[in-house]
Amino acid sequence: MLPLKDLFNEWGKSPEQWEVVWGDSFQLEVDHPEEALRKALLVKALIKKIASGETNKSLIDVRMAIGIGEKSYSGRRITESNGEAFINAGEKFEILEKEKSNLLVKSPWQDFDGEMNLFIKLASVYMDKWSVASAELVEMVLKHPDYTQNEIGTQLGIKQNSVSGRWKRANVDEILSMEQMYRRKLERMLL
Numbered sequence: 001m002l003p004l005k006d007l008f009n010e011w012g013k014s015p016e017q018w019e020v021v022w023g024d025s026f027q028l029e030v031d032h033p034e035e036a037l038r039k040a041l042l043v044k045a046l047i048k049k050i051a052s053g054e055t056n057k058s059l060i061d062v063r064m065a066i067g068i069g070e071k072s073y074s075g076r077r078i079t080e081s082n083g084e085a086f087i088n089a090g091e092k093f094e095i096l097e098k099e100k101s102n103l104l105v106k107s108p109w110q111d112f113d114g115e116m117n118l119f120i121k122l123a124s125v126y127m128d129k130w131s132v133a134s135a136e137l138v139e140m141v142l143k144h145p146d147y148t149q150n151e152i153g154t155q156l157g158i159k160q161n162s163v164s165g166r167w168k169r170a171n172v173d174e175i176l177s178m179e180q181m182y183r184r185k186l187e188r189m190l191l
Contacts, residue, residue, distance in 0.1 A: 003046055003050050004026070004043070004046060004047070004050075005020065007042065007043065008020075008026070011028065011039065012031075015076070015077040015078060015079070016074075016076070016077070016078060017029045017078060018078060019077055019078045019079050021079060027078050027079055027089075028043075028078070029071075029081070033066075033068045033085075033107075033186060033190070034182075034183045034186045034187050034190070036066045036068070036105075037066065037105070037120075037178075037182045037183070038142060038179050038183075040064050040066055040103055041138065041142055041175065042139060042142050043064065044061070044062055044064070044102075044103065044127060044130075045130070045135045045136075045139040045142065046135070046139060047060065047061065047062040048060070048061065048130045048132070048134075048135035049132055049135035049136050049139060062102065063096050063097075063102045063103070064093075064103050065088075065089045065090070065091075065092035065093035065096060065103075065104055065105070065106065066092075066104070066105040066106070067084075067085045067086060067087065067088030067089025067105075067106055067107075068085055068088060068105065068106070068107035068108070068186070069083060069084025069085040069087070069088050069107065069108055070083050070085065071083040071084075071085055071086070072084070084108065088106040088107065088108075089106065092104050092105065099121075101120070101121055101124060102124060102127075102128060103120055103124060103127075104117050104120060104121075105120065105182075107186075107189070109189055112185060112189055116181075116185065119178050119182075123171070123174060123175060123178050126170070126171045127171075127175070130170060133166055133169075134166060134169055134170035136156065137152070137156070137163065137166045137167065137170050137172065138170050138172060140152050140156065141167075141172055141176070145176075149164060150163075
């Protein structure tokens with residue numbers, strides 16, 4: 001929990017903008033919805049890196065729903081706030097298991113949701129199987145998008161050719177393309 005709380009603290013204050021509930025559930029408000037997928041991917045990479053490293057299995061994961069929409073009420077705690085974004089996230093979260101997915105989005109735009117959820121489901125084929133090393137690399141790339149593979153290698157204590165191998169196994173190019181597409185499409189919807 002501590003690494004997750006540290007990550008959330010980089011993005012806002014608890015309990016107004018994020019809160020961990022019951023030890024296994026969290027809610028996070030993202031001020032700019034175009035950042036939501038990147039943040040969800042960072043959470044996923046962190047959980048896969050930490051939990052899988054502790055258990056030596058890559059079966060541990062996190063289920064998340066991104067809800068996009070207006071916020072009509074701000075409570076003292078994020079779990080007391082309400083609005084379209086919260087309703088959308090809750091509705092999508094409730095059907096993650098039925099849709100056999102660990103990450104999906106729901107917005108006011110059905111076409112956007114359909115297209116993005118297809119891409120997310122396809123990317124999940126390999127994201128759900130990230131090893132500790134893959135998750136560690138994805139986390140580094142998402143936190144430091146301007147780093148070269150040599151700089152990443154220095155930070156991770158590995159050689160550039162090892163970074164390249166991990167990069168391919170983690171499907172980093174596809175993850176970044178999906179995140180950039182999400183960002184571009186959502187920015188157009190929000191105009």
